[in-house]
Amino acid sequence: MKLQFIEAGEIVSTHGVRGEIKILTWLDCPEYLLDFERVRIAGVDYSVESCRVQKTCNLLKVKGIDTMEAAQALRGKIVEIYRSDVDDDILFAAELINMEVYAEDKMIGLITEVLDYPGNSVYVVKGEHEYMIPAVKAFVLSTDLETNRMDVRLIEGMRSDEG
Numbered sequence: 743m744k745l746q747f748i749e750a751g752e753i754v755s756t757h758g759v760r761g762e763i764k765i766l767t768w769l770d771c772p773e774y775l776l777d778f779e780r781v782r783i784a785g786v787d788y789s790v791e792s793c794r795v796q797k798t799c800n801l802l803k804v805k806g807i808d809t810m811e812a813a814q815a816l817r818g819k820i821v822e823i824y825r826s827d828v829d830d831d832i833l834f835a836a837e838l839i840n841m842e843v844y845a846e847d848k849m850i851g852l853i854t855e856v857l858d859y860p861g862n863s864v865y866v867v868k869g870e871h872e873y874m875i876p877a878v879k880a881f882v883l884s885t886d887l888e889t890n891r892m893d894v895r896l897i898e899g900m901r902s903d904e905g
Contacts, residue, residue: 744887747822756813765800782822
């Protein structure tokens with residue numbers, strides 16, 4: 743299901759005295775957050791003044807947060823990006839949860855979890871049986887967020903209860 747907002751990370755601390763906040767990013771890499779002109783923090787929209795990478799985090803300065811005290815009040819809050827600001831070709835794990843999965847036009851279950859591994863992600867699909875489907879083009883034939891449907895090709899060994 744296509745979401746309106748995507749959780750990008752959590753504010754873990756402040757940086758400096760001018761209201762900059764440090765975000766532990768949940769995106770694939772902290773560089774990804776550099777491309778956005780607006781964010782949402784605790785349900786409030788903010789314009790991005792600047793964003794830079796510091797190790798595995800982002801240092802973000804938003805309009806209207808100009809003191810260390812104001813930034814400190816945001817600690818522990820979730821930073822979201824607007825889905826409409828992201829290319830439609832990019833999929834987020836949160837959008838895949840509860841997606842209907844079909845093999846040869848038969849629904850085999852819903853995605854209940856997305857496991858991240860170094861080579862690729864794996865979709866855990868639960869229905870009558872449980873399947874572990876690698877998130878690669880050889881097995882994921884199509885994904886449609888609008889209809890909440892994924893079509894896959896199954897092979898022997900993907901069903902976790904096969905003996």
